[in-house]
Amino acid sequence: MKVHLVDGTYELYRHFYAVPRRTDTAGNEVGAVRGVLTSVFGLLRDGATHMAVATDHVVESFRNDLYHGYKHGEGIEPDLLAQFHPVEDVLRSMGVVVWAMVEFEADDAMAAAAAKLTADPAVETVYLCTPDKDLTQCVVGDRVVQFDRRAGEVRDAAAVEAKFGVPPGAIPDYLALVGDSADGFPGVRGWGAKSTAAVLGRYGFLEQIPHDENDWDIKVRGAARLAGALRDSWEEAVLFRELATLRTDALTIDTVDALRWRGPRADFAATAARLGLPDLAAQASRLAADRGR
Numbered sequence: 001m002k003v004h005l006v007d008g009t010y011e012l013y014r015h016f017y018a019v020p021r022r023t024d025t026a027g028n029e030v031g032a033v034r035g036v037l038t039s040v041f042g043l044l045r046d047g048a049t050h051m052a053v054a055t056d057h058v059v060e061s062f063r064n065d066l067y068h069g070y071k072h073g074e075g076i077e078p079d080l081l082a083q084f085h086p087v088e089d090v091l092r093s094m095g096v097v098v099w100a101m102v103e104f105e106a107d108d109a110m111a112a113a114a115a116k117l118t119a120d121p122a123v124e125t126v127y128l129c130t131p132d133k134d135l136t137q138c139v140v141g142d143r144v145v146q147f148d149r150r151a152g153e154v155r156d157a158a159a160v161e162a163k164f165g166v167p168p169g170a171i172p173d174y175l176a177l178v179g180d181s182a183d184g185f186p187g188v189r190g191w192g193a194k195s196t197a198a199v200l201g202r203y204g205f206l207e208q209i210p211h212d213e214n215d216w217d218i219k220v221r222g223a224a225r226l227a228g229a230l231r232d233s234w235e236e237a238v239l240f241r242e243l244a245t246l247r248t249d250a251l252t253i254d255t256v257d258a259l260r261w262r263g264p265r266a267d268f269a270a271t272a273a274r275l276g277l278p279d280l281a282a283q284a285s286r287l288a289a290d291r292g293r
Helices: 008-018 031-045 084-093 106-117 133-138 157-164 168-178 193-203 223-232 234-244 268-274 278-290
Strands: 002-007 050-056 097-101 125-129 144-148 153-155
Touching: 002 008, 002 031, 002 106, 008 031, 008 050, 008 084, 008 106, 031 050, 031 084, 031 278, 050 084, 050 106, 084 097, 084 268, 097 106, 106 125, 106 133, 133 144, 133 157, 133 168, 153 157, 157 168, 168 193, 168 234, 223 234, 268 278
Parallel strands: 002 050, 002 125, 050 097, 125 144
Antiparallel strands: 144 153
């Protein structure tokens, strides 16, 4: 079987900035919620049978205690923030498993689920439905792949290495050096994507990079400057890697069958009507009936 793990927070942001504003019957802004709901149903309609959506129930996580500059909720548009919890409720109403994360992040939930699911021989492929580069560290061969639905691209381990110059397992080290502006940490001064790919492509991980550039057996432009910057910022680089490393202990899944979509709940018709999507309830019910629930 194939399992689809969806980054609900990414989907909410994407639709908030991509679709027109809409209000529900109570006057609440729900444009992004509507977009996420129809997008997730599109996956089901296209054949997805086992699915979960991971969300950031709160913006902050344990990483904010590790680094003061890590991403936080300050500055998020109120109309977007107000849809964080409602999107979880409407997805559950449609019968989709939702992991609403508090101490950990949505990415951690997806990483933990992918690690658990790969141990199940019944699982053929796990699709990580997000373009987020953090999740590329979870890609395993062609069994756990990244599915960028917006670009229509599926990336296996070979594609990840072709894109970043390092294998999936070295992505946290890569991000530690180049930084991740979306998550709020800058990386190590002077280390860009090309130099990082060249050095990690040779040495693998931070600890294996010689601190003296004279010991490097590859030619990299500005090697002395890069080595010096890494020496001076070693503690920060290790911290940034910790921030970038997803936690596979973020949640527990009993069995893959718990992720099987069994159709909408009884309240979904009212939920869809409130959102101005009455036809979606009928479509979901028909799809569930066709699959025999």
